[in-house]
Amino acid sequence: MPEPAASPCGAGETSRVMILARRAPHGASHAREALEVALAAGGYELELTLAFVDDGVWQLVRGQDTSATGTPGFAATWRALPDFGVGEIYVEQESLAARGLDAAELVVAARCLPAARLREIMQRQHWLLSF
Amino acid sequence: MRIGVVVTSAPGSRQGAHSAWNFVRAALARGHRVERVFFYQDGVHNGSRLGVMPADETDLPAHWSALAAERGIDLVLCVTSAQRRGVLDADEARRAGKDAHNIADGFRIGGLGQLVEMGHRCDRVVTFGA
Numbered sequence: 001m002p003e004p005a006a007s008p009c010g011a012g013e014t015s016r017v018m019i020l021a022r023r024a025p026h027g028a029s030h031a032r033e034a035l036e037v038a039l040a041a042g043g044y045e046l047e048l049t050l051a052f053v054d055d056g057v058w059q060l061v062r063g064q065d066t067s068a069t070g071t072p073g074f075a076a077t078w079r080a081l082p083d084f085g086v087g088e089i090y091v092e093q094e095s096l097a098a099r100g101l102d103a104a105e106l107v108v109a110a111r112c113l114p115a116a117r118l119r120e121i122m123q124r125q126h127w128l129l130s131f
Numbered sequence: 132m133r134i135g136v137v138v139t140s141a142p143g144s145r146q147g148a149h150s151a152w153n154f155v156r157a158a159l160a161r162g163h164r165v166e167r168v169f170f171y172q173d174g175v176h177n178g179s180r181l182g183v184m185p186a187d188e189t190d191l192p193a194h195w196s197a198l199a200a201e202r203g204i205d206l207v208l209c210v211t212s213a214q215r216r217g218v219l220d221a222d223e224a225r226r227a228g229k230d231a232h233n234i235a236d237g238f239r240i241g242g243l244g245q246l247v248e249m250g251h252r253c254d255r256v257v258t259f260g261a
Binding site for chain 1: 137171172173211243246250256258
């Protein structure tokens with residue numbers, strides 16, 4: 001296979017990284033561990049964004065109570081992400097609509113975009129981390 | 132091409148870990164450079180040497196260890212994920228006051244910084260989850 005014409009991250013260019021949250025917040029550790037990556041990665045020289053799609057949109061819904069699950073609640077921590085160097089937070093419009101959710105019910109001020117627009121943004125990333 | 136691999140699934144539970152191992156071998160066979168395999172979430176179970184596999188199943192931790200020995204691939208377990216799931220090296224076991232450690236040969240414990248740095252250095256980062 002030939003070498004790529006250029007490394008996706010050119011010299012001096014900041015890496016564009018997107019964390020993609022696709023699963024419901026509870027029942028498995030994906031959401032919590034995606035959040036941990038976001039918090040850790042925010043400390044590095046990256047252009048870091050988050051996108052919530054499919055059941056991942058549930059992660060941002062207000063008023064979650066994890067007291068019966070044996071796990072700490074972490075939904076409110078998403079709100080702190082801008083302080084940790086995370087840039088834009090995107091939510092896919094279709095995913096919200098399919099679940100009867102509204103952007104006003106979310107714990108963060110996220111940018112709601114249609115899937116086609118989000119796809120374009122994904123294509124501009126150097127790498128995607130999907131959870 | 133410089134390739135970084137992320138593995139988030141455990142051997143014996145999901146196909147992802149085995150697919151990652153196949154992918155790494157295929158990439159090497161094609162002359163690519165695999166800079167690092169970063170194990171996160173349940174993927175850290177790939178680095179435990181105490182799993183005992185039925186004879187007809189692949190002993191993935193042993194296969195990763197062999198790959199590290201033969202090809203010098205850097206196999207890094209995320210420390211937070213590994214602590215939660217009981218995959219410890221001697222230092223971590225001592226620090227946490229545990230009576231045993233179980234990290235397989237060729238693996239080391241690292242942090243998310245190694246994931247970010249891998250992304251910087253590689254032309255492609257490929258994640259194996261499900």
